[in-house]
Amino acid sequence: MSAPAVQIDDLKVQYGSDVVLDHMNLTIEQGQFVCLLGPSGCGKSTMLRIIGELTAHHGGVVRVGERPTHQAWDRLAYVFQAPRLVPWRNALDNVVLGMQLRGMPGNKNELREQARQALATVDIEHLANRPAHVLSGGEQQRVAIARGLAVQPEILLMDEPFSALDVQTRHQLREEIVRLWERTGLTIIFVTHDVDEAIIVGNRIVVFSPKPTITLADIAVDLPHPTDPLSPEYQTIRNHIVAKFGNDPAVDELTETNLR
Numbered sequence: 001m002s003a004p005a006v007q008i009d010d011l012k013v014q015y016g017s018d019v020v021l022d023h024m025n026l027t028i029e030q031g032q033f034v035c036l037l038g039p040s041g042c043g044k045s046t047m048l049r050i051i052g053e054l055t056a057h058h059g060g061v062v063r064v065g066e067r068p069t070h071q072a073w074d075r076l077a078y079v080f081q082a083p084r085l086v087p088w089r090n091a092l093d094n095v096v097l098g099m100q101l102r103g104m105p106g107n108k109n110e111l112r113e114q115a116r117q118a119l120a121t122v123d124i125e126h127l128a129n130r131p132a133h134v135l136s137g138g139e140q141q142r143v144a145i146a147r148g149l150a151v152q153p154e155i156l157l158m159d160e161p162f163s164a165l166d167v168q169t170r171h172q173l174r175e176e177i178v179r180l181w182e183r184t185g186l187t188i189i190f191v192t193h194d195v196d197e198a199i200i201v202g203n204r205i206v207v208f209s210p211k212p213t214i215t216l217a218d219i220a221v222d223l224p225h226p227t228d229p230l231s232p233e234y235q236t237i238r239n240h241i242v243a244k245f246g247n248d249p250a251v252d253e254l255t256e257t258n259l260r
C-alpha cells in the first residue's frame with residue numbers, strides 16, 4: 001500500500017510563547033482534495049506552511065509521502081492568495097521562471113513548451129505573451145496555478161487562492177480547480193475560511209475550531225459538480241459544519257460570504 005500523501009502526528013507549532021497548534025494529527029491520502037476550514041487565526045495557513053516546510057515546527061512528525069518535509073520540496077507546489085508574478089514578464093515566462101527556480105530539466109525551448117501546456121491546462125494559452133501586469137486578477141491567478149502545475153507536483157498547496165478575486169471569477173475558478181483535480185488525480189490541500197467554498201471544491205473538509213485549535217470535524221463530501229447549493233445534500237453538510245461551532249460567534253466568519 002502506498003504511503004499517505006501527508007502524515008502529521010502530534011504537531012506542535014508556536015511563535016514565541018504563543019502556541020498556535022498543539023497535538024494536531026492529520027493524514028491525507030493521495031488524490032484527496034482536502035479543505036482546511038476554520039476561522040481566522042486558527043492555524044490553517046500555518047499547517048499548510050508546515051507541510052511545505054516554509055515554517056518550522058516545534059514538536060511532532062510531518063511526512064510528505066515517505067519523506068520528511070525537508071526532503072519533499074520537489075513534490076509540492078504552492079498557490080498563494082496573491083499570484084506573486086513578475087509583473088514585467090509575460091505569462092509564459094513567469095511559468096518558465098518557476099520551472100527554472102525548481103531546477104526542472106530541459107533547455108529553454110523544452111521548458112517553454114511545457115509552460116505552454118500548463119497555461120493550456122488553465123485555458124489561458126492565448127495569453128502566453130501578455131505581460132503579467134496587464135492581466136486581470138483571475139488571469140494572474142490562472143498563471144500562478146499554471147506555474148504550480150508546470151513543476152509537476154504530486155501535491156498542490158493552495159492558501160485562499162480565490163479570496164481576492166471578484167465573485168464571478170471566484171465561482172468559475174472553483175469549478176475549474178475541481179475539474180482539474182478530477183482530470184489529474186493531484187492531491188490538493190486548500191485553505192479557506194468560507195464554508196461554501198469548502199463544500200464546493202473539497203472531497204474532504206477538515207474543520208478547525210478557533211484557538212486553542214482542535215479538529216471539530218472531518219467530513220467526506222461527494223457531491224456532483226457543478227455543485228447545487230440548494231440541494232438537500234449540500235445543506236446537510238453545511239448545517240453539520242455550522243452546528244459544530246455551537247454558539248461560538250467564530251462561525252459568522254465562515255458563513256458571512258454566503259455563496260458570494
Ligand SMILES: Nc1ncnc2c1ncn2[C@@H]1O[C@H](COP(=O)(O)OP(=O)(O)OP(=O)(O)O)[C@@H](O)[C@H]1O
Pocket residue numbers: 015020038039040041042043044045046047193
Ligand atoms: N510568523 C509569525 N509570527 C508570529 N505569529 C504568527 C506568525 N505566523 C502566524 N502567526 C500567528 O499564528 C496564528 C495562526 O496564524 P495562521 O495564519 O496560520 O491562521 P489562519 O487560520 O490561516 O488565519 P487566516 O484565515 O486569518 O489567514 C495567528 O494567531 C497568527 O497571528
